[in-house]
Amino acid sequence: MQAAQLEHAISTIRVRFGSQALTRAAELPPPQPWPSRTPLDRLSGIEGLPRGRLTLLAGSGTCGKLTLALSLLAAATREFAHAVVIDTRGGFQKGSPRTHGEASEFVGNFDPWSLLPFDPELSSLAVVRLDPDPSGEAATTLARAGAGFILLMGEVPEQWLGPLEAGANRSGTVLIGVVDAPGRAFAHASSLSLGFSRTEWVWDRDQLVGMKTTARCLKNRVAPPLGESELEIRYPLGPGLPFKAPVMEVPLHAVELECASAVV
Amino acid sequence: MRVCCGLTNHLELAKRPDLYGGPVVVGEWEEHVIAASEEASLFGVVPGMPLRQAGHLCPQATFLAPDPDAAANLRELISSALYDLAPVVEVRAEGIASIDVSGVVRSGESIREARRRLRAAIGREPRLGLAPGPFSARLAAARARPGRLMQVEDPRTFLAPLTSRELPLDEEQLERLDLLGLRTLGAVAAIGPRELESQLGREGRHAVLLARGAEPDELIAWRPPQFTCAHRQFEPAVEDREALLFVSRALCGDLAAELGLRGAGAKQVRVRLAYESNQPDERESIVRHPLSSQAELFGLIGQWIKEWQPRAPVTELWIELPVLEAAGRRQLRLWSGGDGNSEEVIAALERLQERHGDGVVSKPRPALLSSPLPTQRFDWVS
Numbered sequence: 020m021q022a023a024q025l026e027h028a029i030s031t032i033r034v035r036f037g038s039q040a041l042t043r044a045a046e047l048p049p050p051q052p053w054p055s056r057t058p059l060d061r062l063s064g065i066e067g068l069p070r071g072r073l074t075l076l077a078g079s080g081t082c083g084k085l086t087l088a089l090s091l092l093a094a095a096t097r098e099f100a101h102a103v104v105i106d107t108r109g110g111f112q113k114g115s116p117r118t119h120g121e122a123s124e125f126v127g128n129f130d131p132w133s134l135l136p137f138d139p140e141l142s143s144l145a146v147v148r149l150d151p152d153p154s155g156e157a158a159t160t161l162a163r164a165g166a167g168f169i170l171l172m173g174e175v176p177e178q179w180l181g182p183l184e185a186g187a188n189r190s191g192t193v194l195i196g197v198v199d200a201p202g203r204a205f206a207h208a209s210s211l212s213l214g215f216s217r218t219e220w221v222w223d224r225d226q227l228v229g230m231k232t233t234a235r236c237l238k239n240r241v242a243p244p245l246g247e248s249e250l251e252i253r254y255p256l257g258p259g260l261p262f263k264a265p266v267m268e269v270p271l272h273a274v275e276l277e278c279a280s281a282v283v
Numbered sequence: 284m285r286v287c288c289g290l291t292n293h294l295e296l297a298k299r300p301d302l303y304g305g306p307v308v309v310g311e312w313e314e315h316v317i318a319a320s321e322e323a324s325l326f327g328v329v330p331g332m333p334l335r336q337a338g339h340l341c342p343q344a345t346f347l348a349p350d351p352d353a354a355a356n357l358r359e360l361i362s363s364a365l366y367d368l369a370p371v372v373e374v375r376a377e378g379i380a381s382i383d384v385s386g387v388v389r390s391g392e393s394i395r396e397a398r399r400r401l402r403a404a405i406g407r408e409p410r411l412g413l414a415p416g417p418f419s420a421r422l423a424a425a426r427a428r429p430g431r432l433m434q435v436e437d438p439r440t441f442l443a444p445l446t447s448r449e450l451p452l453d454e455e456q457l458e459r460l461d462l463l464g465l466r467t468l469g470a471v472a473a474i475g476p477r478e479l480e481s482q483l484g485r486e487g488r489h490a491v492l493l494a495r496g497a498e499p500d501e502l503i504a505w506r507p508p509q510f511t512c513a514h515r516q517f518e519p520a521v522e523d524r525e526a527l528l529f530v531s532r533a534l535c536g537d538l539a540a541e542l543g544l545r546g547a548g549a550k551q552v553r554v555r556l557a558y559e560s561n562q563p564d565e566r567e568s569i570v571r572h573p574l575s576s577q578a579e580l581f582g583l584i585g586q587w588i589k590e591w592q593p594r595a596p597v598t599e600l601w602i603e604l605p606v607l608e609a610a611g612r613r614q615l616r617l618w619s620g621g622d623g624n625s626e627e628v629i630a631a632l633e634r635l636q637e638r639h640g641d642g643v644v645s646k647p648r649p650a651l652l653s654s655p656l657p658t659q660r661f662d663w664v665s
Contacts (some may be wrong), residue, residue: 031529031534034528034529034532035525094399098619099619099621100619100620100621100622100625101624101625101628102631130658131658132661137292137536137652137653137660138461139598141648145632146644146646147643148643148645149635149639149643153638153639157635160631160634160635161628163631163633164582164624164627164628164630164631165623165624165625165627165628166624166628167619169623190624191621191623236581239624256655
């Protein structure tokens with residue numbers, strides 16, 4: 020009888036104040052991070068990317084954040100039942116010219132999907148193209164429903180950031196945001212922010228095959244900030260090319276492990 | 284196949300249990316007799332004879348006009364009652380209820396329960412027969428005492444001494460069998476199907492197979508109605524959206540429990556709001572994948588109610604699922620995280636498509652996956 024009354028009270032609270040007002044312990048996300056098997060795991064300080072929290076990959080211009088994000092997406096399609104890309108900018112379409120960055124001078128008409136590695140599990144992948152306003156609601160709905168991985172290609176309206184994080188937290192969704200320069204609200208909502216800046220291009224036999232970029236932990240609410248690292252990011256130019264990995268960590272010329280930012 | 288047949292009264296008679304014990308004849312005036320009780324049969328009244336003749340033979344009988352709707356309702360009632368016991372159920376208006384108990388765990392308990400449910404529905408003890416097919420099971424049931432089961436192991440041996448008038452042939456064909464000297468099912472079984480086919484046509488071949496116990500007929504399986512609904516009346520009328528959400532969540536829970544029992548999912552969802560004075564509002568949608576859980580149903584309906592602008596206080600809320608189909612049962616992908624939530628994510632994507640158009644969600648379709656040209660590796664489909 021008491022159990023029924025308790026269930027009734029819980030239902031009432033959820034209906035009155037939203038489903039996120041009260042969370043059962045059994046519904047809490049698993050504490051284990053998602054091991055992306057990239058150098059980002061070391062930068063996050065928890066040997067993986069946090070589940071149920073927003074991770075930002077930020078950096079102006081061509082700095083490898085999209086290549087890195089698509090590499091994470093390809094890995095996620097193999098590990099999760101649903102990996103969803105929320106394309107808020109509308110430019111994440113095949114054949115659309117790139118509106119920012121410097122790579123266009125090398126690759127011409129830019130197709131973002133050319134950066135997707137060759138081995139994604141296509142049945143798990145879906146792309147949602149919406150305006151920024153409804154995209155927040157869409158991302159929240161999908162996170163609540165239990166999508167394993169959500170890649171946000173742009174910012175989410177401020178009013179949806181709270182529900183989005185709560186929904187992701189309940190389902191243990193890995194949330195990755197890719198932006199040039201995050202707005203104040205988006206930066207505040209993130210638990211892990213990584214800033215990228217390109218240091219040099221990588222050429223092989225007169226062909227552009229990748230870039231070297233500096234990844235810096237700008238904010239970390241899941242572990243102490245660990246400073247920065249230099250990465251070599253290779254474009255996926257063909258399935259048969261003997262690349263060891265699309266993202267490799269290269270030794271820093273001057274290792275400066277310092278606290279990059281305080282917890283916001 | 285292992286068929287249990289329960290013989291009861293004709294369903295036209297069963298709808299008036301208060302007349303049990305006396306002669307009852309059902310039929311339209313100037314037409315033929317549809318059903319006659321056992322007491323009326325003692326006076327020579329049989330189904331198919333003119334009702335006027337039945338009136339002469341048994342003037343003291345109660346004559347009833349047929350009510351096909353009531354009989355059909357009773358048939359549905361009995362079918363749904365027996366459907367829990369075995370997957371294949373057939374109930375005929377003549378009072379023949381058959382269930383296929385082959386493969387049913389503890390078939391004896393199912394047969395006992397079928398007897399109890401038939402008795403509750405009809406008001407009389409059924410006669411039960413168990414045989415490898417519907418024909419021999421029906422004949423066995425006809426020879427059992429009320430409330431008892433006659434079991435047939437070897438149908439050919441059981442059928443051999445029975446009269447050939449038990450075969451489903453018309454009067455002319457039965458007279459012809461009589462002229463041919465085929466007066467028992469054993470005699471019919473002894474000749475070849477082709478020989479009797481040359482005499483009686485296709486029915487002749489069918490009759491030989493029946494007489495041999497080959498059981499060429501299958502049961503016509505009853506299917507439960509593909510519709511369900513739940514509703515709640517509000518007294519006094521409700522204006523609060525939160526209250527509507529609360530009630531709709533509870534109704535979704537009830538419907539999900541029922542769908543779970545039936546192993547079904549809703550292919551179409553309709554919500555109606557009745558107002559104090561105005562015409563009711565209605566919204567419906569066809570979903571791509573059947574919704575079966577409370578979360579899936581409420582995900583769609585709750586969204587509608589949040590968007591709804593009721594014109595007046597709401598007096599009644601209806602949630603109807605007019606089209607049901609088998610709920611998809613998937614094999615989980617063993618190594619994929621969160622695959623248990625896959626249906627809910629798919630339902631969420633479908634709701635996005637319903638609201639913003641099909642083009643909102645696209646999925647890649649493999650093309651030339653090994654091509655070094657990115658544009659050839661996959662296409663996008665909505």
